[in-house]
Amino acid sequence: MKGLNAKQNKATNLRLVLSQVVTLGPISRAEIARNTQLTKQTITNMVEDLLSVNLIEEVGVKRSEGAGKPSKMLCLNKKACYTLAVRISPEMLELGLYYVNGEYLTKITHHTDTAWHVDDIADEALKLIQEKKLDHHSVLATGLSIQTGQGDTLFQYQASKRLQTELSQRLAMPVAVETTASACAAYQMLFGEAKTLHNFIYIHLGNKVEAAVVYDRQIMLGTNGLTGALGDIFVTPESSKSTGELGTLNEFASLTSLKKYIEKFDKKPVVSVKHLNPSKHTASKNWLSQATEPLRIAIHTLESILNTQTIILGGDIGEQCLDFLISQLRPFIPSIAQQGDRDIVRLIKVPNNDDVPMAGISTLPLHAALNDKNIQTLYTPPTSTQSKVQQLIYITQ
Known part of the structure; x- marks a missing residue:
């Protein structure tokens, strides 16, 4: 994908630069410029914005083969923020906190045959955040996947969208929703x-x-x-x-x-x-x-x-x-x-088949930020107060 060298396309360019760092890092500014055809100044501006919220970090230098200056390398800072993963099936509720790169921090599983109410899911999620003594704004967003035990694909999709909106409002944070297969595919693209x-x-x-x-x-x-x-x-x-x-x-x-x-x-x-x-x-x-x-x-x-x-x-x-x-x-x-x-x-x-579904769901918030089309999987409650990271990577224009 190529960038757009125009002021009104900041959201597109920012997502493109972030995607380069996430999937190809460690990577230099010069390499990003070659891959995206963005100007040096545009790359500098986007990188500085991402560095300002610690979402990416400089991890050393790469010396060129010629006489040019060594290049500072950029990569994702996995500890910049956390993500919450919520997976619901007819027989269980799985909740987990992950670093932004999909690495496991903590998770719990509740087995039950009864349907979970959104308030109960939110309470369990908030309890998990509190137990780890995390600030609410340190959680970038929630990844959600739901598989119903009844109905067809349309029924499951509609149920997912309803729960996404309700859970986002209850948690006061963005929620990205996908099927488990799509979540796993996103994880494989980013880190697998x-x-x-x-x-x-x-x-x-x-x-x-x-x-x-x-x-x-x-x-x-x-x-x-x-x-x-x-x-x-x-x-x-x-x-x-x-x-x-x-x-x-x-x-x-x-x-x-x-x-x-x-x-x-x-x-x-x-x-x-x-x-x-x-x-x-x-x-x-x-x-x-x-x-x-x-x-x-x-x-x-x-x-x-x-x-x-x-x-x-x-x-x-x-x-x-x-x-x-x-x-x-x-x-x-x-x-x-x-x-x-x-x-x-x-x-x-x-690989690591047992761990991938929840890790995949945890990467949905980051995946949503990497492409203008991906952002449609995200719902942000209008009344929530956004963190600096959320304000930056979830901009739409």
């Missing part, structure tokens, strides 16, 4: 396996199967923000006797289907799927074998339509089950992904 990738897909195996499609380092939101409902695609020509509909990926590869399968097989409720070991647990092994072919079809479909650089696979499923599933997926169905030169494998298993 996709820092150098331009086009990729992130598949998240949760209660529903979600996907985030990244094109030119931009998460595609689609009409009404509904892109990514991978679990809704049909993967079998056989129709359900009860509904008459064809079988969707959610019926085979979602954690909801896994839990139903195990409960039917073991004749007892599933406490957690995180620690299932398919080599010792027959029901989970059988389910994984059943899920393999539908997921292979889904991967083939994505590759054939989008032809991205790679697909990254993660989820709320445990490491042992994920490893078994990936081993069963190979060999992949032949697709256009095999054609032409490749320097990246077709499928990447996300």
Whole structure:
């Protein structure tokens, strides 16, 4: 992306410079100028603004090969502020405080079968901030992801937007909302396996199967923000006797289907799927074998339509089950992904799978600040008093 050398485009230029530092740092001012085609003076102004709120820092010098002066290097200051991560599913509430670069500070998990009210969520979040003795303005914003146990994708999206507004007002701070798959994709772009990738897909195996499609380092939101409902695609020509509909990926590869399968097989409720070991647990092994072919079809479909650089696979499923599933997926169905030169494998298993969803949600506030399109995922309550960092990176003009 190229910058705009005009006064009225300060917000665009600031986000562009910050994005360069976050994803490519340590990086010099000269390198930012070459990458963005912004003038030296514009780069200087943007960098000084970011340094003034300590969001970035100078970390030494890089000596040039020629006779030029050494360049001061810039990188993100992870301790400039914190972010709050909130993840809600039908069976649990997860809350965490993170450094601005997605590194873990503290988190808690509440298991429950009852729906959480926004006041209860806000109370738990504020309690966590107080326990760490953090000033309210030291928290940049909240990242939010919600997955409902009922309804379709539109219902889930509408529920997320309502909760975003209510939670933002209750916490008196900005809240950025995305699906878990999109949050994980954002984290991978900023700090993970996709820092150098331009086009990729992130598949998240949760209660529903979600996907985030990244094109030119931009998460595609689609009409009404509904892109990514991978679990809704049909993967079998056989129709359900009860509904008459064809079988969707959610019926085979979602954690909801896994839990139903195990409960039917073991004749007892599933406490957690995180620690299932398919080599010792027959029901989970059988389910994984059943899920393999539908997921292979889904991967083939994505590759054939989008032809991205790679697909990254993660989820709320445990490491042992994920490893078994990936081993069963190979060999992949032949697709256009095999054609032409490749320097990246077709499928990447996300490292530290258990930690990525919450870390991803924690990076949504920073991700929102890096692109004019990303900012639409953020809601800021009109009555809140903004910190200097918020005033700077969440400007819209």
